[in-house]
Amino acid sequence: MTTVETGNKNTGRIFIKGLRIALVLIIAGAIAAVLIKMRPHPTRRTVVNPVTLVETIKAHKTSQNMIIRAYGTVRSGENLSLTAEVRGRIVEMSPDFEEGIYFPKGAFLMRIDPSSYSLNVDRFRTEIKRLDAEVVRISQERKNLQASLIIVEEDLGLVKAEYERNQALAKRKVVSQTLLDQTQQRWLTSRQKAQEIENSLALIKPRINLLKAQRQSVLVQMKEAQLDLERTEIRAPFECRMAKKLAETGQYVTAGTKLAHLYNVGIMEVEVHIPPQDIVWLHFDSGGSVNLKGDPPARARVIFSAAGQKIHWQGFVSRTKGQMEETTRTLPVIIEIKDGHPGTGHPLMPGMFVTVEIVGKRVDDLYLLPREAVHEDNSVYVVDDGKVHIKSVKIFRRVDNQLYVKEGIEEGDQIITRFPGVATEGMKVRIKPKSDQTGASG
Structure with a gap:
């Protein structure tokens, strides 16, 4: 009897609880329906597809000398072991007779007893x-x-x-x-x-x-x-710098005694190695030697970089070695610099690691484009009448961040240099004004 009564009580409680939940849901639904009916209706607008803003450059044909870039270490074009030609005791020596000191041609170095x-x-x-x-x-x-x-x-x-x-x-x-x-x-x-x-x-x-x-x-x-x-009086044989000192005042020397090692600062050299793909741009004469009388001549610029600064010297291609390097398959080329003292006053010294830019043959009818303007499939985006046209181009030569293009575009084409995403043929774009492009690039 007690068990039956307890079961009836539990059943009544569950029923009442379910009734309450249903009542809450009905009230919430009614409130939501009222709110939906009372909300303001949105204004209907027409959707317009945005036009992409792009930066362009105008394609112009140009003639360019092919610049061949290589690297090498500076050395002197003339080295000399200064030796005594007579015997005797060194009785006088220049106070500047020290390693690293510069001497003009004819400068006094030392004197052997002349008595x-x-x-x-x-x-x-x-x-x-x-x-x-x-x-x-x-x-x-x-x-x-x-x-x-x-x-x-x-x-x-x-x-x-x-x-x-x-x-x-x-x-x-x-x-x-x-x-x-x-x-x-x-x-x-x-x-x-x-x-x-x-x-x-x-x-x-x-x-x-x-x-x-x-x-x-x-x-x-x-x-x-x-x-x-x-x-008995020894002077600098040419414009030089002392690399090594080998004698002192009071020392007795004989003919042939080494006194110092000097190098000519007026003639410096850099040996660089030119890869096969760049050899074709050098000027050669009929005998296979570098043609110094080419048009233009085989000029070169030597650049030393340090502490964020660059120092330049003018040189020229003096000669090439007789054969290609067997290990690297490159052509050794000797660059000669006549004046090792640029306007900055910093001397060109042996041991400097430098960049050499050789002015090679001149090529006509080229388009010079920034690397970012040409895509991986060798295509460019050309804007014509506000629409994108995709053109395939023939890459003539790649140099740093620039490309020389020979075929595929025409004079005056507007080439997109920067495009946010992937363009499609006929896609509408708008060219950014030049003033905005300059500001963006700066």
Whole structure:
């Protein structure tokens, strides 16, 4: 009895609870219906598809020199081991004789003790003066002999005439034989004296020639001594910078002793390696050498970048090596820079890693486009009469962020450079004004 009553009570509670929930739902539905009927009706609007705003550039044909970019390390075009040419002790040295210091051509570097070399020059100079004096003395001797010969020849003529007269008188027994013999003796003596003078005169020229030969020999020795004296003073052979110092003041050196390593700052070189696809843009002559007389010549710009700054030097393609590199399959090209001091005053120094831009052959009828204007399928978006037209182009060459296009577009085409999304053929667009494009790009 108790169990039945409890079950009836639970059933009544569930019924009442369900009734309450149903009542709440009915009331909420009624309120929602009233609110829906009371809401204001929205104004009907016409939907307009937006027109995409794009940036463009106008295609213009141009002629361009193909720029070949490569990289390399600077080195000097002329290196020198400065050596002593004479022996002696270093008695003086430039206060700037230190590694890394720049020297103009002819600048004083050091001096080797010149004392003994100066004495040698003086000794040979004195010997030359002695020989010159001897030539003068012999020349005067010739004049004296010539004068004596005239007198002797006159005396010889008189004695001969007297002898011939006495001979005639002796035949007639007018003079004695003794007087005739005495006259003959004087004539023979005069003849002998004249002969001796003539012999002495004949030897004058060989004697003078011998002295002149001796003088020439001594002169050569003196010039060698003067050269040795000049070699005691060592100066910069060209515009240079010292790479390594090898000598000190007071050091005794001999001929051939290394004093320093110098390099010519007036001629610097960079060896760069040109890949096969860029070799065709170099100027070559009929012999296979780089043509320095091309139009334009094989100019090059050398760029050193550091701390966000770029320093430029002007150079030219000097030569190529005789063969391609077997490992890299590139062509070694030597760039020469004549002036290693740009306007900034910063010197071009060996060891610098630089970028080289070589001015290559000139190509006509090219369109230069930014890389972002050409899509992956080598197509461009051209705007004509407010609509997009998709054109396929032929890429002639890629350089950094620019492309050279040879075919596919025409003069004056408006090429879209930036497009937000994917364009379709015939899609309507509006070109952004140039002032807005400049502001956006800045």
